[in-house]
Amino acid sequence: MGICASVSSSEIHDDSYGDENSVYHRKVSTCKNGSQIGSTxxxxxxxxxxxxxxxxxxxxxxxxxxxxxxxxxxxxNGHIVSKLVRNRLPSLLLNQRNAIAKITSSPTNNAQNDRKTETYDKSEPNKNFFKWKEACLSAFRAMDKEIKILDSLDCSCSGTTAVVAVQQGEDLVIANLGDSRAVLGTKTEEGMVAIQLTTDFKPGVPSEAERIRKCNGRVLALKEEPHIQRVWLPHDDSPGLAMSRAFGDFVLKYHGIIAIPDISYHRLSPNDQFLVLASDGVWDVLRNEDVVAIVSAAHSEEAAAKSVVDATIAAWKHRFPNSKRDDCTVICLFLNA
Structure with a gap:
């Protein structure tokens, strides 16, 4: 499959925004032989x-x-929360996964865990998925608690979404919290196709709205933006959250907003070419098929993520010339580098 050797985390993420309104610096991971495997x-x-x-x-x-x-x-404080989660969640998740591995490898638990895994595998394609799923649920729960107890950071009405993917060889585990999205580019006889791997968790999704209303939260759109459903407190016209799951936003955690990710699994095949993760500012104006076509046509792996962002900015100007453009962030992970 040609997966690259590891590189240090400091080489592939940083805080180098320049001034806070500028372009986030693109980072590219490389193999020892120099081929690029991803860009942001x-x-x-x-x-x-x-x-x-x-x-x-x-x-x-x-x-x-x-x-x-x-x-x-x-x-x-959303910009602070998103950086905090970015820097902390990967280690939290790996620690949880390692802790689960130690428990399940204990001789006293082997028989019980074998039965548990065997039963679960009847509906899941990989034995390790259950362990990663449990680790994701624990890590996301711990992450939300860490944010809540920070005395120096008010997150009552601030937070962040999260869409993450963990690749372990040919196994791909996706955890989604909020309205960012993961899309897979797969090669078929008819050409490249887009496979959406996540659900956009917005208040307008019927199951999400039902949960929020059962917790006495209100779901409704403003007259000036009837196409955007938002979450409001029971007796107060605030804060108007445009997603139904998130870290933080603790004023709404008793009214249906949750930090429980939706977790799914995909077994990678040689036809799966790349994975694209992007914030909702991209998906507001580009279709899945558009993004896959742009990445496929990019002249290099390094240029792929920027090509999608450039197309997004152009689409915003064309479709919503009088509206404020949302932030746009893209990651392209090439699976057959």
């Missing part, structure tokens, strides 16, 4: 600070492993 690019919208963060971590867990994530902050 982010551009601030017209609303102020760029609140997006991203990470591409090669050599995660195992030599042919990778961790990629896009985090879209919102609220007054």
């Amino acid at each position: 690019h982010s551009h601030a919208g017209s609303k102020g600070l760029n609140q997006d963060s991203a990470i591409l971590y090669q050599g995660y867990g195992i030599e042919d492993g990778a961790f990629v994530g896009v985090f879209d902050g919102h609220g007054k």
